[in-house]
Structure formats: structure tokens, C-alpha cells
Amino acid sequence: xxxxxxxxxxxxxxxxxxxxxxxxxxxxxxxxxxxxxxxxxxxxxxxxxxxxxxxxxxxxxxxxxxxxxxxxxxxxxxxxxxxxxxxxxxxxxxxxxxxxxxxxxxxxxxxxxxxxxxxxxxxxxxxxxxxxxxxxxxxxxxxxxxxxxxxxxxxxxxxxxxxxxxxxxxxxxxxxxxxxxxxxxxxxxxxxxxxxxxxxxxxxxxxxxxxxxxxxxxxxxxxxxxxxxxxxxxxxxxxxxxxxxxxxxxxxxxxxxxxxxxxxxxxxxxxxxxxxxxxxxxxxxxxxxxxxxxxxxxxxxxxxxxxxxxxxxxxxxxxxxxxxxxxxxxxxxxxxxxxxxxxxxxxxxxxxxxxxxxxxxxxxxxxxxxxxxxxxxxxxxxxxxxxxxxxxxxxxxxxxxxxxxxxxxxxxxxxxxxxxxxxxxxxxxxxxxxxxxxxxxxxxxxxxxxxxxxxxxxxxxxxx
Numbered sequence: 001x002x003x004x005x006x007x008x009x010x011x012x013x014x015x016x017x018x019x020x021x022x023x024x025x026x027x028x029x030x031x032x033x034x035x036x037x038x039x040x041x042x043x044x045x046x047x048x049x050x051x052x053x054x055x056x057x058x059x060x061x062x063x064x065x066x067x068x069x070x071x072x073x074x075x076x077x078x079x080x081x082x083x084x085x086x087x088x089x090x091x092x093x094x095x096x097x098x099x100x101x102x103x104x105x106x107x108x109x110x111x112x113x114x115x116x117x118x119x120x121x122x123x124x125x126x127x128x129x130x131x132x133x134x135x136x137x138x139x140x141x142x143x144x145x146x147x148x149x150x151x152x153x154x155x156x157x158x159x160x161x162x163x164x165x166x167x168x169x170x171x172x173x174x175x176x177x178x179x180x181x182x183x184x185x186x187x188x189x190x191x192x193x194x195x196x197x198x199x200x201x202x203x204x205x206x207x208x209x210x211x212x213x214x215x216x217x218x219x220x221x222x223x224x225x226x227x228x229x230x231x232x233x234x235x236x237x238x239x240x241x242x243x244x245x246x247x248x249x250x251x252x253x254x255x256x257x258x259x260x261x262x263x264x265x266x267x268x269x270x271x272x273x274x275x276x277x278x279x280x281x282x283x284x285x286x287x288x289x290x291x292x293x294x295x296x297x298x299x300x301x302x303x304x305x306x307x308x309x310x311x312x313x314x315x316x317x318x319x320x321x322x323x324x325x326x327x328x329x330x331x332x333x334x335x336x337x338x339x340x341x342x343x344x345x346x347x348x349x350x351x352x353x354x355x356x357x358x359x360x361x362x363x364x365x366x367x368x369x370x371x372x373x374x375x376x377x378x379x380x381x382x383x384x385x386x387x388x389x390x391x392x393x394x395x396x397x398x399x400x401x402x403x404x405x406x407x408x409x410x411x412x413x414x415x416x417x418x419x420x421x422x423x424x425x426x427x428x429x430x431x432x433x434x435x436x437x438x439x440x441x442x443x444x445x446x447x448x449x450x451x452x453x454x455x456x457x458x459x460x461x462x463x464x
Contacts, residue, residue: 027456030151031449035130037064037143042123042132046107046169048082054169055084057106057139061146061167062086068150078180083107083169085177087184090149090163092463098189099162100463101419102149103410104142105171105178105195108134109437117440129433129442136443137436141194141425142167144448148455159463161189171195171410175370182413190383191414191421192458196405196436197443199395199428200275205444208275209399210391212383213423214264215376216405216412217308218340222350223333223365224248224357230323230330237328239361242321245332248357249316252336255356256301257312257349260341261291264376264402265309271401280306308406312349314338335367339406342376371408374415382462383422390426390457394450426454 037060046054058077065075065088075088086106092099111120111133118124120133130140145165164185168178199210226248228241261269266288273284283299287310290296300306307313314336321332340349346366354364379402388400411421428447435441 025155025456027151027449027452029154030147030452033064033150034140034143034147034448034452035445037061037146038130038135038140039123039132041106041139041143042130042134043121045121046083046134047110048107048170048173050082052082052107054082054106055079058084058086058167058169061106061142062088064146065150065165069153078177080169080177080180083177085169085181086165086167087181088149088165090159090165092159092161092163094160095162097161098187099164099185100159100459101185101188101191101414102145102163102165102459103168103181103191103193103195103414103421104138104145104166105168105410106139106142107169107172108137108139109172111441115439120441125445128444128446130445131440131442133441135441136197136427136429136434137441138195138425140443140448141196141427144426144451144455145194148452148459151452151456152459157460161463163459163463164188168410173370175408175410175413178410178413181410182417182419185414186417186419188414188417188419190380190462191411191419192462193409193411193421193423194425194455195409195411196423196425197427197429197434198423198425199391199398199447201428201430201444203430203432205430207395207398207428209271209401210387210395210428211268211272211401211403212387213405213411214379214402215262215342216374216407216409216423217312217342218338218344218346218373218412219371219408220338220340220346220349220366220368222314222336222338222353223367224336225363225365226332226361228328228330231328233326233328241329241332244359244361245319245321245334248359248362249319249334251358252314252353252356253316255314255353257314257341257352259287259291259297260311261287262342262376262404263379265404267379267401268309268403271399272403274399308339309404312338312341312344314349314353340373342374342404345373372412372416374412376404377411377415377420377422380420383420386458386461387422387424389461390454393453393457394447395428424458426451426458
């Protein structure tokens with residue numbers, strides 16, 4: 001893996017930064033607008049397929065931006081298949097500087113009302129939580145970005161470099177719109193991706209720590225197939241295609257990829273260890289010190305929340321085979337889903353899986369869609385300092401450190417264009433309330449004022 005390019009001393013020193021001298025500005029209008037826009041966006045069913053309302057979400061945000069001071073021509077909505085993407089441009093004072101990009105997505109995963117306690121597309125605030133599909137992933141984050149840019153306009157802020165807000169329309173599926181956005185803005189200085197939730201609350205709702213993402217694992221799907229002439233089930237012979245596939249899947253299930261550590265994940269383990277159980281925390285510290293520590297590796301592999309952070313993982317997710325109850329199978333297929341540690345091409349991982357399967361009759365094919373392998377973004381001191389300062393405005397003294405995302409995001413396509421990209425959502429949430437892509441998705445609303453303060457500070461520091 002390519003070495004991350006910033007000095008660790010800059011990262012460590014940045015943790016001492018506080019926002020004690022930050023200017024206090026009333027942004028209650030932006031706070032209220034963010035919540036209202038989030039509710040309106042949640043009510044629009046922006047799910048891929050017939051009736052996709054992602055274009056209406058884009059129109060909602062454009063209307064707010066234009067009413068808030070953006071020129072109509074500077075906010076474009078581009079239709080793509082059944083969806084769309086939005087780009088809002090704010091010209092800076094120095095045209096020679098590369099633009100600061102703020103990224104997010106407007107689409108959500110499917111949600112069946114019959115499975116939910118509340119209708120997923122009827123937003124409601126109960127007990128301090130905003131419920132609805134997209135509440136945490138990521139329509140409130142979108143609304144915060146929109147409302148914060150409008151607030152900066154209201155305050156008369158004049159950025160030195162261009163600012164571009166880009167909202168994709170199919171991040172949860174093919175990422176076709178993100179690829180188009182990244183090419184259009186390939187001259188970007190950096191991307192602030194506000195997808196997800198960066199802060200963690202303890203069970204009592206007290207802020208524990210904030211982590212920003214500087215890398216993400218590569219998504220990959222590999223199809224395995226075994227074929228056979230088949231025949232009558234009363235005349236069995238070896239090898240049986242189903243038995244061959246089953247044996248190969250067992251061997252793959254037992255295979256463990258080499259544990260890995262990067263500069264970024266080392267900082268994560270060192271920082272997050274203080275908030276885990278004593279056993280997990282000790283294993284995280286030990287792994288950060290020595291990624292070959294067998295005891296630490298075994299402990300972290302046995303924990304679902306850490307297994308994906310110590311290397312590549314591959315699991316069988318689908319299988320199909322046979323064509324009749326009374327016939328020998330003619331073909332069997334299985335899907336292996338992988339989340340690949342940064343720095344490894346998909347073909348390398350597929351070759352490892354072929355070796356692990358141990359049977360040349362099992363054929364492999366890369367069937368991944370909408371995914372590219374990218375290295376980690378550098379630990380830039382300007383980004384680390386700005387994020388830490390912004391978080392400490394609302395949460396003084398809360399530890400801030402980097403992490404690596406296990407899932408794919410829009411950042412992938414911008415990194416492909418060699419633009420450093422960072423996951424920097426300002427929202428905090430309890431682990432028990434994390435229901436992105438799941439039932440009864442929710443997000444606390446009392447963090448909205450802090451999130452707006454964060455966005456105002458972060459965008460200003462990185463664009464002035």
C-alpha cells in the first residue's frame with residue numbers, strides 16, 4: 001500500500017487545537033432550515049426504479065439554494081436514467097485555486113412500510129430523534145450542507161477558492177452519477193464527504209469521540225461457477241457439481257487474508273481502544289503496535305465491529321444450483337462479496353480466492369459493478385486541523401482521530417481522479433441507534449446546531 005503522505009507530528013499536534021476563541025454567530029435560521037429540508041427530502045421516495053424521486057430531491061435543494069442567494073445558473077440538475085445529480089457552484093476570489101468540493105448523495109435504499117413501525121417516507125420527530133428512510137444516510141447531512149452554505153451567504157462570507165456542492169443520485173446502487181460528477185470536477189483540491197455519521201455517543205448520550213474517514217475498502221463481487229453434464233439422480237457419479245461448490249465454499253470460508261495496518265488505521269486503533277471493552281481495547285493497542293500479534297488478531301477477528309478493519313474480508317452471500325429435484329446438477333453458482341483493504345487490486349484478491357478454493361474446476365469471474373480500487377487519502381494537516389477545530393466548537397475536548405470505512409461511498413470516484421477525499425459528517429449517534437439501510441432509521445436532532453457550527457467553521461477554514 002502506498003505510504004500516507006503527511007507527518008504524524010502534524011496529526012498529533014492538531015489534537016491540541018480547540019475552538020475556545022471561535023466567534024459566536026447566531027445561525028438559528030440555518031438550524032431550523034436544515035431540519036425542515038431534511039423532513040421534506042425524507043418524504044420524497046428517492047429509491048432506484050419506477051417512481052424514483054431523486055430528481056425532486058434535487059429540485060428541493062436547488063430551490064432552497066437559489067432562494068438563499070445562489071444564482072439559478074450556478075445550480076444545475078443533470079438527469080441520468082431515472083435519477084439526477086446536482087452541482088451548486090460558488091465562485092471564489094482567486095480563480096487559480098482548485099475548488100473545495102462538498103459531496104453527498106440524495107438516494108436511499110428501499111424501505112417497505114409494512115416492515116417499519118412508522119411509515120419510512122413520513123418523517124417524524126419523536127423523543128429527540130428524526131425517523132425516516134434517509135434520516136442518517138444521509139438526507140439530514142445533505143440539508144446541513146445546503147443550509148450552512150446559505151448561512152455563509154447570509155453572513156456575507158466571500159470564499160477565496162471556489163466551493164462546489166455535489167449531490168449524487170445513485171450512490172446506493174451503480175454510482176453512475178458520482179462517476180460523472182468526479183470527472184466534471186476532476187480539478188478539485190479536496191472533497192468533504194458529509195455522508196454518514198462521524199461522532200459516537202455513549203449509551204447515556206454523551207459524546208465519546210469523533211472519527212473522520214480517510215480511506216475506504218474496495219467493494220467487489222466474484223462469481224464462482226461449477227458445471228457438469230448432469231444426468232438422472234438414480235445414477236450418481238463423482239464429482240457432483242453441488243458437492244464441488246460446497247467444498248470450495250468451505251475452504252474459502254476458512255481462509256483468512258493477511259492482517260494489515262496503515263498509518264490511518266493505526267491512529268484509529270490507538271484512539272478508539274479507550275472506548276471499547278478491556279479485551280477489545282487491549283487487542284487494538286497490541287495490533288497497532290504489532291500487526292502480527294496472533295492473540296490480538298484472533299480477538300479482533302472474532303469481533304464483528306473490528307474484523308473488517310484489520311484487512312480484507314470475503315464472504316459467500318448467494319448460491320444457486322440444480323434444475324430439478326430428480327436430476328444431477330448441471331451448474332452451480334455462488335457469489336463471494338469482498339471488502340478489500342486499500343492498496344490491493346481486485347484481480348489480486350480473486351487470485352487468492354482461486355487458490356483458497358483449491359479446485360481448478362471452480363471458475364471465477366469478477367462481476368463487480370460501480371466499484372474501483374483506490375488508495376487512502378493523505379493525512380493532510382490542514383484537513384485534520386480544520387476538522388478538529390470545528391468539532392471542538394460544539395464538543396470541546398472530544399477526541400478526534402481518523403478511521404477507514406468498511407463500505408463504499410462517493411469518495412471512491414473522487415479518489416480515482418486523484419482528489420483527496422474525506423468522510424467528515426458532523427452528526428453524532430449512539431451505536432444502538434445506527435439503523436442506516438435498516439428498519440426504523442433515525443438520527444438525533446439536538447446535534448443540529450453543533451453540526452451547523454461545525455460546517456460553517458470547516459468550510460470557511462478550507463476555502464478562505
